[in-house]
Amino acid sequence: MLFPTTLVGSYPQPDWLIDREKLAGRFPPRVLMRELWRIPEPFLAQAQDDATILAIKAQEEAGLDIVTDGEIRRESYSNRFATALSGVDLDNPGTALDRSGHPNPVPRVVGKIRRLRPVQIGDLGFLKRHTDRTVKVTVPGPFTMSQQAQNDFYSSEADLALDYAAAVNEEIQDLFAAGADIVQLDEPYMQARPEKARQFGLQALNRALEGVTGRTAVHICFGYAAIIHQRPSGYSFLPELAGCSCRQVSVETAQSHLDCEVLAKLGGKQIMVGAIDLADMTVESPEKVAQRIRRALRHVSPENVIIAPDCGMKYLPREIAFGKMRAMAQAAQILRKEFGE
Numbered sequence: 001m002l003f004p005t006t007l008v009g010s011y012p013q014p015d016w017l018i019d020r021e022k023l024a025g026r027f028p029p030r031v032l033m034r035e036l037w038r039i040p041e042p043f044l045a046q047a048q049d050d051a052t053i054l055a056i057k058a059q060e061e062a063g064l065d066i067v068t069d070g071e072i073r074r075e076s077y078s079n080r081f082a083t084a085l086s087g088v089d090l091d092n093p094g095t096a097l098d099r100s101g102h103p104n105p106v107p108r109v110v111g112k113i114r115r116l117r118p119v120q121i122g123d124l125g126f127l128k129r130h131t132d133r134t135v136k137v138t139v140p141g142p143f144t145m146s147q148q149a150q151n152d153f154y155s156s157e158a159d160l161a162l163d164y165a166a167a168v169n170e171e172i173q174d175l176f177a178a179g180a181d182i183v184q185l186d187e188p189y190m191q192a193r194p195e196k197a198r199q200f201g202l203q204a205l206n207r208a209l210e211g212v213t214g215r216t217a218v219h220i221c222f223g224y225a226a227i228i229h230q231r232p233s234g235y236s237f238l239p240e241l242a243g244c245s246c247r248q249v250s251v252e253t254a255q256s257h258l259d260c261e262v263l264a265k266l267g268g269k270q271i272m273v274g275a276i277d278l279a280d281m282t283v284e285s286p287e288k289v290a291q292r293i294r295r296a297l298r299h300v301s302p303e304n305v306i307i308a309p310d311c312g313m314k315y316l317p318r319e320i321a322f323g324k325m326r327a328m329a330q331a332a333q334i335l336r337k338e339f340g341e
Contacts, residue, residue, distance in 0.1 A: 033075050
């Protein structure tokens with residue numbers, strides 16, 4: 001199928017499940033923040049399951065081809081996995097600067113990072129039980145986790161990132177063995193800290209993908225539009241991902257008005273073209289989304305284009321998120337007719 005459609009990962013959590021005002025009033029949590037959930041602990045898992053079903057069915061109803069679980073069970077894209085690893089003192093968090101330069105509570109690394117058990121296998125199984133469409137699972141990337149931690153153990157950030165990579169690799173292998181169609185690694189901090197990304201980030205990313213034969217993607221972005229309001233016109237770290245063993249690269253082009261010429265430098269990879277502006281609270285027309293995709297098609301062949309939002313939809317009102325998903329699906333239909341499918 002030409003122009004398959006998908007979320008980058010997250011879908012808005014219902015107001016009855018999580019305090020969205022508290023969530024939006026702070027930077028994305030890097031540590032566990034149970035106070036964000038409105039449902040008491042004995043019933044929280046059941047409520048998260050119910051909300052996940054709503055997210056799955058919304059994607060199907062909107063017409064998306066590749067479905068995620070909406071990351072409904074997560075307070076942020078990274079903390080569910082990062083806080084499940086050994087070597088982290090969960091009771092005494094550390095502090096690190098966010099990509100905006102503000103201090104934020106983060107996992108404090110006090111020992112060797114290891115994965116103790118599969119973290120998201122249950123999430124994948126639940127997703128597969130509730131859809132017959134292609135499924136994608138997202139995990140935080142090793143470089144980004146190394147930048148969202150206070151390192152009180154390792155001699156270097158590079159060593160820390162490589163052990164995060166080993167943990168991510170184990171998780172990816174298990175996810176594919178359990179039936180994932182696509183696994184996406186989220187690496188926004190490669191854009192935020194490009195010099196460190198060049199020094200050891202790409203090495204850590206490839207270590208996380210070592211021996212993996214399934215379809216993998218890497219998402220790199222400028223941050224949530226609800227929190228990071230100013231966009232540069234180009235990436236500070238992107239062509240380097242041509243040297244990554246992933247099959248797909250997810251970029252944002254809508255809000256940043258990205259010069260899509262850079263996409264030609266990604267070595268024939270499939271590109272998840274971010275064509276939904278998450279700072280715009282109006283729903284784009286399908287034709288507007290198609291126009292954004294056409295900009296990328298000057299530099300990427302149609303069979304290598306996947307239609308997606310710029311970033312996660314977590315902070316959008318649900319009705320706006322649904323409308324934007326439907327616009328993506330309708331834009332795909334327009335483009336398939338243009339390109340003869």
